[in-house]
Amino acid sequence: MSDRRRLLGSVNTIIPNVDGTAQPAKIESKTEPRIDGLRPFFLKTGIIENANGSSYLEVGNNIIEVSVYGPRPIRGSFIDRASFSVECKFLPFISQPNEHLYNNTSISASSAANTTNQTNVNVNGRTGLTSIEHKISSYIETSLLPSIVLEKYPKSTIDVFVTIISTDSSLGGSYSDTKMLSLVNWVLNASSVALVDSGIEVKDVVTSGVAHLQNDVLVLDPTEIQEKDEGSVSCVASFMNLRNDEIVGIWIEGDQTNLENSQVDHLLDGCNDMSKKVRANINSYFTTS
C-alpha cells in the first residue's frame, strides 16, 4: 500500500548511476609522444564448476586464474554487510617480481636455484603468503571493495582467490617495478571479470590500466623497458568508468627525484584510456559470448 499523504514521485524512478561532481577540465595535452598499443589478451569465464564465478586470463606470458566464492553464508554473529576478502597466490615455482627484495630470498640462494631451473627456493610447503602476494591481495581488495554492493548480502562472505599460473619473465630484469605493476593490472582486470561472472551485484565493473613514463614518453601496457633510467615512473590505476571515472585503486612507483603533478596527470590519463579499452573488450566479451 503506497503512502497517499505525501508526494513521493513515481514508483519506478531510476536514479542515474553518476554523481554530480564535475570532471576536472581536461588539460589539452600537447602532442606528447605516446605508445598506445595494448597487447591482445585471451579471456574466458566460467571454467571452474564449483566456484560461483571464475575467469581465466592470458596476456603475454602472464596467465592468471581467478575464482569467486560467494556470497557464502557465515555462522555466528550477525553482520549487515557481506565481508569481502581477496587472496592472491603465485604457483610455487613461479618467480615473483622483485622477490629477492621483499621475500627474504637472498641473491645467492635464488641464483643457485636458477641453475636448477627453480626460481623460488623454500616456497614449496609454505603456508602463508609472501609479502608481494599480500600486497597484491590488498590492492585488489581495496580496488574492488567500493564497487560491490555489500549491503545486498548480509550474513555472508565473498571470497576471491587469485592464482598466478605464469608470469612475464621477459619484462625487464629481476628488479622491475613495472613488471609488478603490470601484473597487478591484469590481476585486477581478471578479478573484475570473475566478479561479474559470479553474478554478485556491482555498481560498476572496475577496470584498470598501467602506464610507464620515461623521458616524457608515455607507454601504455609496457612490455619491455629500455635501460633503467633516472626519472622513470610507472603507475597502475583502477577506475569505475561509468561512475565518473572514479579512481578506486592507484599505485605509483618510480626512481625519480621529484614527482610533478603534470607527470601524475599524464600517467592517470594514460591509465584511464587503457582501462576504457580493457572495459570495451570485456563488454564485448560478455555481450558476444
Add this chain to the structure above:
Amino acid sequence: MILSPAERSYLYDSLAQSPPIRPDSRSDHQFRPLEAKTAFLPGSNGSARIRLMDGSECIISVKAKVVLASQESSLIECDIDIAGFRDDSNFVSNLKFYLTNLLLHNFPVRYLKLTSRYAFKLFLDCIVVSHSSYPLSLISLTSYLALKTTRLPLLVSDVNDEEIAEQPTFSDDWDNAKYIDDYLKEGETFEPPIFITLGVIGPNLIIDPSTEEEQVLENGLIISFYNNNVITPISNINLATNSNNSNFKGLNRTLITKGIALGNKYCPAIISALNTLIEQDDEEGTIF
C-alpha cells in the same frame, strides 16, 4: 572502538564540511602531538622511539653489519613487529612492504659503501608496542629519527681494496663514529624518506587521521616525501581495519593532485620539527 550509526553520520558530516571540523579540533593539515627520544639503545647504531598522546608507541633500532656488497640484494632491510598481530598477517606484511619499498627506492645507499667490496648493511627492527590508528606514518617518522641519529664506526683501513684484498677495520673509539649526514657533500643534508597518511572525506583531505576518523573515511592516500619533494611510492588504501566501512568509495582524481600539493606544502614543516626534536634531545634525559 566501533562507532554507532548516529556517531558515524555526525562525524562524517563534520569532516565533510569545509573547512573540516575534526573531533580533536585539529586543522586539516595538523599532526597529532608526539613525543620522541633518540639514541637510547646502547647496543644499536641508531634508535628512536615515538609516543603519541593516545598511547601509540613505536620503537626502532638500526643495526649495521659489514657485508660483501655483491652477495646482498639490498643494503637496507626492515622487519616490523606489531603487538597483537601475527607476523604473517596481511596487516603486518603490508606495512613491511611499504617501509621496505620506500627505503629501497629513496635511501642513499651509496653512502653505505665502505670499499669496492664491502659495505654496511642496515637492519631496521621496528616494534609497535601499541597503536590505535593505522601505524604507517608513526613507523615512518620513527624510522626517520632512528636513521638520522644512526652512527657508523669510522673506517681506518684503506678504501681502495681492488688490488689487495683487505678486511675493513674500524676505529675503536666510538666518539669517532660518524653520522650518515657526515658522509654527504657540503650543503647537502641527509633526510631519510617519510610516509604520510591522508584521509579522503567529501572534498577534503585530512592529514594523519585518528582512529575515529578512519572509520568514516571515503578513502585513504599514502604519500611519500624525500629531499623536499613528494616522490613515489604513492598509493591508496582502506585505512579502516574492518572492511565494514560503508562510506568507502572511489576517489576523484583532483584529490590525488591535491594530496601531492598538500604533501609538498606541509611535509617540510614535519621534517624541520623532527630535526629540531633531534637537536633538543639531550643525551642524559630519561627515556620514561
